[in-house]
Amino acid sequence: MSTATLRHVGFILRGNPVTLVAGCGALFLVLVAIFGPSLVPFDPTTSNVPRALQPPSATHWFGTDQLGRDVFSRVVVATRLDLLIAASAVSLSFVLGAVIGAFSGYSGGTLDRWVGRFVDVLMAFPLFVLAMAMVAALGNRVENIIYATAIINLPFYIRFARAEVNVRRSAGWVEAARASGNSHARVVLLYLLPNVLPAMAVQISLNLGWAILNAAGLSFLGLGVRPPTPEWGILVAEGARFITTGKWWLVMFPGMALMFAVLCFNLLGDGLRDILDPRMRT
Amino acid sequence: MTQPLLAIDDLAVTFSTRNGLVEALRGVSLTLNAGETLGVVGESGSGKSVTAFSVMRLLDRAGRIARGRITFRGQDITKVGRDILQPLRGAAMSMIFQNPRAALNPIRPVGLQIADVLRAHNDLSAGEARERAIAALEAVRIRDPQTRVDAYPHELSGGMCQRVMIAMAIACEPALLIADEPTTGLDVTTQKTVMDLLADITARRGMAMILITHDLGLAAQYCGRVAVMEHGLVVEQAAPDILFTQPSHAYTRKLVAASTTRTSTVASLVAGEPAVAPLTAPKHAASASSEPLLSVTNLTKVYGADFKAVDDVSFTLRAGESLGLVGESGSGKSTISRLICRLIDQTAGTIRFDGEDISAIPTGQFHRSPLRKDIQIVFQDHGDSLNPRFSAFDCIVDPLRVTLGVKDMRTLRARAEDCAERVGLPINLLDRFPHQLSGGQKARVGIARAIAANPRLLVLDEPTAALDVSVQAVILHLLERLRRETGLSYLFVSHDLNVVRMMCERTIVLRLGRIVEEGPSSAIFAAPKDGYTRELLEAIPHFEPNRRSASAAETVP
Numbered sequence: 001m002s003t004a005t006l007r008h009v010g011f012i013l014r015g016n017p018v019t020l021v022a023g024c025g026a027l028f029l030v031l032v033a034i035f036g037p038s039l040v041p042f043d044p045t046t047s048n049v050p051r052a053l054q055p056p057s058a059t060h061w062f063g064t065d066q067l068g069r070d071v072f073s074r075v076v077v078a079t080r081l082d083l084l085i086a087a088s089a090v091s092l093s094f095v096l097g098a099v100i101g102a103f104s105g106y107s108g109g110t111l112d113r114w115v116g117r118f119v120d121v122l123m124a125f126p127l128f129v130l131a132m133a134m135v136a137a138l139g140n141r142v143e144n145i146i147y148a149t150a151i152i153n154l155p156f157y158i159r160f161a162r163a164e165v166n167v168r169r170s171a172g173w174v175e176a177a178r179a180s181g182n183s184h185a186r187v188v189l190l191y192l193l194p195n196v197l198p199a200m201a202v203q204i205s206l207n208l209g210w211a212i213l214n215a216a217g218l219s220f221l222g223l224g225v226r227p228p229t230p231e232w233g234i235l236v237a238e239g240a241r242f243i244t245t246g247k248w249w250l251v252m253f254p255g256m257a258l259m260f261a262v263l264c265f266n267l268l269g270d271g272l273r274d275i276l277d278p279r280m281r282t
Numbered sequence: 283m284t285q286p287l288l289a290i291d292d293l294a295v296t297f298s299t300r301n302g303l304v305e306a307l308r309g310v311s312l313t314l315n316a317g318e319t320l321g322v323v324g325e326s327g328s329g330k331s332v333t334a335f336s337v338m339r340l341l342d343r344a345g346r347i348a349r350g351r352i353t354f355r356g357q358d359i360t361k362v363g364r365d366i367l368q369p370l371r372g373a374a375m376s377m378i379f380q381n382p383r384a385a386l387n388p389i390r391p392v393g394l395q396i397a398d399v400l401r402a403h404n405d406l407s408a409g410e411a412r413e414r415a416i417a418a419l420e421a422v423r424i425r426d427p428q429t430r431v432d433a434y435p436h437e438l439s440g441g442m443c444q445r446v447m448i449a450m451a452i453a454c455e456p457a458l459l460i461a462d463e464p465t466t467g468l469d470v471t472t473q474k475t476v477m478d479l480l481a482d483i484t485a486r487r488g489m490a491m492i493l494i495t496h497d498l499g500l501a502a503q504y505c506g507r508v509a510v511m512e513h514g515l516v517v518e519q520a521a522p523d524i525l526f527t528q529p530s531h532a533y534t535r536k537l538v539a540a541s542t543t544r545t546s547t548v549a550s551l552v553a554g555e556p557a558v559a560p561l562t563a564p565k566h567a568a569s570a571s572s573e574p575l576l577s578v579t580n581l582t583k584v585y586g587a588d589f590k591a592v593d594d595v596s597f598t599l600r601a602g603e604s605l606g607l608v609g610e611s612g613s614g615k616s617t618i619s620r621l622i623c624r625l626i627d628q629t630a631g632t633i634r635f636d637g638e639d640i641s642a643i644p645t646g647q648f649h650r651s652p653l654r655k656d657i658q659i660v661f662q663d664h665g666d667s668l669n670p671r672f673s674a675f676d677c678i679v680d681p682l683r684v685t686l687g688v689k690d691m692r693t694l695r696a697r698a699e700d701c702a703e704r705v706g707l708p709i710n711l712l713d714r715f716p717h718q719l720s721g722g723q724k725a726r727v728g729i730a731r732a733i734a735a736n737p738r739l740l741v742l743d744e745p746t747a748a749l750d751v752s753v754q755a756v757i758l759h760l761l762e763r764l765r766r767e768t769g770l771s772y773l774f775v776s777h778d779l780n781v782v783r784m785m786c787e788r789t790i791v792l793r794l795g796r797i798v799e800e801g802p803s804s805a806i807f808a809a810p811k812d813g814y815t816r817e818l819l820e821a822i823p824h825f826e827p828n829r830r831s832a833s834a835a836e837t838v839p
Binding site: 171172173175176177178179180181182183184186191194195 | 620623625645646649650654655657658659661662663666667668669670671672677680681684685728731732735
């Protein structure tokens with residue numbers, strides 16, 4: 001089975017090298033998040049005012065900021081926090097959304113109607129404003145960014161899981177599972193959910209990029225992560241003050257990191273869709 | 283001799299797939315004269331549909347004509363471009379597809395769809411096209427064509443949709459009509475009317491027809507000549523009388539033997555397999571006969587406000603007995619099987635199993651009942667009834683894990699291997715996933731799962747409807763043997779009357795949720811009392827030579 005899967009993945013990657021590149025990029029980001037903080041040349045939070053606002057050089061690859069901190073070290077160290085926020089938020093909304101959506105799609109009755117209304121209400125808010133309001137109300141902490149991002153992502157997962165389960169709920173193997181003696185809850189959790197997971201994996205990858213952007217956006221506005229913690233959104237926000245004076249490297253490098261991460265996860269999501277699409281299999 | 287209307291010469295078609303080139307046709311030669319009806323029979327994968335699609339040049343992009351020639355009215359159309367094909371399609375040759383609902387555009391009235399064909403080939407105004415569409419609907423004997431011309435496909439029954447397809451296909455009076463499984467999925471009585479109509483129209487207008495079907499009886503009854511295909515080759519070609527009485531090719535012989543007829547028995551279907559002795563009531567059945575294993579009284583299931591899918595149905599089933607439920611689509615037979623399996627709740631009535639009222643337990647709670655394992659079901663669509671993420675082993679042991687709480691891997695493995703052996707599934711296939719198994723193997727997994735927990739009642743919901751005839755024969759043989767070995771009781775749900783006659787001692791005929799006739803199978807099939815039962819029996823296509831000539835005289839005016 002595993003060799004067949006590998007061959008299938010290989011087949012897709014040969015036809016779609018962008019996915020391979022995006023996958024490598026995502027892997028690189030994860031490695032940077034894990035090992036980056038112990039490899040960076042400078043402490044990202046120690047200021048060194050005499051060397052402030054230096055352009056990129058051999059010592060400071062991405063230049064230094066207004067307090068003389070090494071931008072390269074700060075960008076690298078920020079990877080861990082940004083990925084962590086995005087990954088936690090996405091896993092939270094994925095787990096909750098998949099379970100709620102699956103039960104809603106399977107039951108199809110009153111529960112489904114209530115969940116549907118809840119999702120509609122949630123979707124009616126401008127999502128980013130909702131996230132801002134939640135972080136502002138709950139307190140300016142990293143966990144709250146995660147919760148806020150998770151909640152504004154929730155409707156997509158609920159709808160997705162609901163739709164995927166809904167088309168499968170009358171499949172023969174679901175009836176067969178019931179005839180084998182499975183309760184409704186077991187059918188949903190052990191039969192239907194595993195069957196919709198591959199399709200949801202695509203959603204997860206696409207969503208990760210969006211969650212990174214969302215977390216950075218909140219920090220940019222001064223919500224959630226606070227300086228001097230290195231975080232891409234904060235780096236961009238701090239650097240933005242100096243852009244008019246020609247200190248482009250303060251904004252440029254964290255911005256590029258952000259773009260690279262979002263691009264990688266989005267492209268990977270597209271590729272995953274091809275890999276997991278059953279019509280591509282024979 | 284004039285040249286044939288259509289000549290296919292040494293046609294080979296390949297499909298490029300991930301696993302390299304697949305040869306779908308490996309040198310097919312067929313000819314068809316004007317006004318002739320040619321039947322093409324074969325099992326799935328034999329290349330009969332590919333032949334049809336090649337003639338229409340409708341192969342999808344992966345398919346390529348590797349060699350050979352297709353000549354239509356003397357013109358080589360093997361390689362010609364769209365400018366030559368377009369005027370031919372619809373006007374000179376047209377096609378009827380298997381699933382009429384899928385082939386009709388759901389958001390356009392049927393009249394407009396017929397008019398589309400007409401206006402593509404003739405210079406007609408919208409009004410004229412509408413008139414001609416109404417005439418075409420009249421020709422396919424749709425009642426009230428003036429109103430129906432504005433109907434959408436979903437407002438018409440399956441049989442009517444197929445007639446609309448026929449109306450579209452014949453609207454421009456083509457010389458060649460290709461019917462690809464035109465009645466598969468339709469009820470037998472509908473099948474008969476549609477096929478009679480097709481035979482009548484082609485005969486009256488002098489059209490040639492290629493009838494592609496897996497049903498030998500249908501081909502025998504309606505075709506002047508029948509070609510048998512296997513693995514992309516025509517293995518035998520002859521008039522039906524000769525083909526079915528003296529088949530010369532081994533594959534034809536196997537196919538003819540496997541086809542159910544009025545007189546076939548389970549043993550005669552699988553020539554060569556060890557014969558099953560004629561069925562006698564199992565020994566332990568007598569002791570339990572005082573109390574029926576299953577007794578259903580006044581069972582009713584209402585959907586929505588007032589649609590009665592099952593309407594006041596009562597019957598009993600003795601232990602060890604095999605009871606057939608026969609009916610066409612909408613007769614409520616599948617609903618009854620799901621009610622008895624406690625997959626859906628009844629609206630009214632009681633179901634007693636072994637003296638206990640199981641209808642009192644809501645279906646949401648029934649998984650806790652000790653009787654859950656005693657009532658198992660085998661589904662119609664074997665591919666659909668296996669969890670795509672479970673291996674064959676996981677599927678088979680699922681009831682054991684869940685209802686009996688068996689956790690020990692060695693016990694489960696032993697039990698799965700035992701079940702696999704009993705249903706004739708090679709043990710090395712146990713670790714495969716459903717998409718890696720053939721249709722027949724999936725059917726065996728489904729049956730193995732149903733018997734894994736040693737049930738007492740097996741509900742078989744059209745267990746062979748989705749299988750090729752030769753596989754059906756083997757599966758029926760297997761079911762028959764299982765019942766004799768284990769003394770299981772069967773509730774055998776089917777639309778195929780011949781299968782029910784062979785498999786069941788007693789038969790119930792259902793129509794629109796009600797029982798119309800009930801009795802010993804032999805009596806019902808020999809002398810049906812109810813008019814509807816008689817109609818059902820007469821609609822079955824058959825290829826007994828003496829009967830064929832009689833019916834051919836009726837259908838051809």
